[in-house]
Amino acid sequence: MSGIVAFGAYVPRTRLPLAMIQGRRPKEDGPEKAVAYYDEDAVTMAVAAALDCLRGCDRSRVDAVYFASTSYELREKQGAAVVAKALDLRRDVLTSDHAGSLRAGTLALEAALHAVKAGAVRTALVLASDCRMGAPRGALEAKLGDGAAAFLVGDANPIAVFEGSAARADELQDQWRIDGERFTHTWEDRFVVQEGVEPNLVAVLRALFEKLGRKPGDYARAALYAHDARSQATVAKQAGIARERLQDPLIGRLGNTGCAYAPMLLVAALEQARPGERVLCASYGDGAHALSFETTAALEKLEPRLGVAGHLARRRSLGSYDAYLRSRHLDPQEWEGGADLGLSATVRFRERDADIGFVGARCSACGQIHLPRPRVCIRCRAKDRWEPARLSDKRGRVLSYTFDYFFPAAEPPTIVVMTEVEGCRVQVQLANATPDAVRLDLPVEYVFRKIHDAGGKANYFWKASPLEQGAPA
């Protein structure tokens, strides 16, 4: 028996009020979309969703990472491996990337469910993360949002048992992006809806019901990919799913998060579900894909997490459309980066424990923690007596701070904080905060972020983020 053991999600807190795209003043509670900030990408969002999902879980149990994204930057060099390092997972973890289709998220989930069911791995982490871009002020820009979903798949004590799936392949050029392009293309909208989204989703839902011997009414919740609200309603109606069973597609709040969209709606459904409910999830892209789950009593024992709802509630509007362009690196620069080799690969290799894993070293002689690991202890001068000390899941506090107006940032200043975590000093940037929120002794947690694009690729490290009251442990 395989199923979902835990889930998590991530929605960047930066939001673009859609009115700003047209240069209009945004209204309170007007439609908006979630925007990966200038220091976020598919990898950092996947890590954040994974950390949300892994609350209370023993990370050393994770045997596999399935990372799905259509917007992960590198065509050669695995995203799942970066995520696994950032999460400080075991070295023998099976990592694989899933890409190329908006269905990549649910397909990765299905692959993990089968791998667990077959006994190939016991626990798999499935991540779907996307930050696709529509051209500035183009047709897609207002529709696309950014976010990530995470599922821990296992065979022991699932919160939702996997019942089965149905798939359908189709060939039409409705949405696509060619290698090297930044913006997703789309064909005329009615073509996409009438020949792509609606017939494929309806067909795959009917196939699922038939395969599992279910009626639409058996499902308490349906997490359906939504090209837009109207087409989602049409799909539901034709498939026989009652409107009140439809999971809110979060249009005007989140936006279409690509291959993470249906998985995020599934997370949102599981957040609201009670034990013993049937939940379905259906995604679209080059065909369609539907999965069926039944929740169990274990759902009620799951530790609190932010999930989709918690992350959506944490929001900050961008101040202007220009700030959006800067936050997505869409503003022209005097010096375009990427012409150089960037960070030394050998330095990056040697320092990956500290830089990617945020793993320091504890002196076995005196207990002092260092980041990065030195050879000789600063406290007791013991030599080479280290054990790894993961700091990414620890909380710290701000010892001092400054606001730097020179470091490139979407909205200067960059907040720099000296933090103390487990007795170790780490100087980092402060994410998710404006200068007025900074104070001495501010409690913080750590988040994985992109620091810069030297060498034309994302270079990651951790930042501090103010710990919010009532945040789950």
Added chain:
Amino acid sequence: MKPDAIRDKVAVIGVGCCQFGENWDRSREDMIVDAVYEAYADAGIEDPQRQIEAIFAGAVYPREGSGEVADALRLYGKPITMLMDYCQTGTDAFRCGVFSVACGLYDTVLVLGFDKPKDRGVSGPSVNFDRVRGLPATPAGWFSLCAARYFERFGAGREDLAKIAVKNHHNGTLAPKSMLKREITVEDVLSARIISWPFGLYDCAAQSDGAAAAIITRADLAKRVRHDAVLVKGVTVATAPHPQRDPDFDFLAWKPTLYAAEDAYRQAGITEPFRQLDVVQLHDCFTLTELLSYEDLGLCKKGEAKEHVASGTFELTGELPVNTDGGLKTFGHPTGATGVRMIYENVLQLRGQAGPRQVKNASLALSHNIGGAPQTCGIAILGMS
């Protein structure tokens, strides 16, 4: 170091300094020659190829090694030591020169500091992207990290820092070779654009081009050259943990200065620095660095610096004038040259040649550099008699 290993054994017999500033039309060679030939003249050196036995040179930006100095000065067949220890470079070049004379290796050596940051095409330090940890990595960012906690602990603020900038701008107007010669007000400082909070533009030293030189010799030989040779009372360098990684760093004092001051005062036999010292050049890369350094050097008690700023203790007319030539703030901060420029100013002060900024009856003078984040500090104490 052994307390009596250096005191009164080495003398400065000549100093020189080129015009500091954004010397667009002057090369490193131009500035080195200007500073060194002035020092030659001051020391009565007529045949440097014969009289200068070794050179200790410090520079942060060049990567051309000792040959650049040899070729600029046409001094060949001599050992040239090139040093780099960030902002502390100049004092360390002086220290190595002093030690070489004190231990009898040479009779007369040249100490040189120079730098030309304005050939780099950036205004101020460039943004560093060769790593991901510890960014942004700018000196303003490093030194400003003390501010929040120091301000909270001792009730100081940007206004206190501003008064230091105003003082150093005033002093700079009185130094012919300084870069900036403009009086400013507290309001100017507070309303300037922020570089790295709490530092606005006027809280930051003026990055400039420049070179400075000193010629040192055995104290017994110095008397034959000039009656007003200045004696080295003590010189030291000390290192402390990187403040961003030191688990015990308290953001209230820079440890390198504490360590170096203890040793320098012991060498010079100073027990009450505020009372005994007559003039001080200290490392004012940022106004807060000057504020903390008053305390770290023991010129006042920890936490009391702002009261001394308010009462004018460290102004030219105060009890202990500090940064009499405008300091890094307005004389300029060509990184490798700064420590030697301070020696130049202190020698002029001790000889009574500092013109309108002269401190009366100055007979004991201290100069102080801190370097890096900071991890290092160099201190030189000079005196008459």
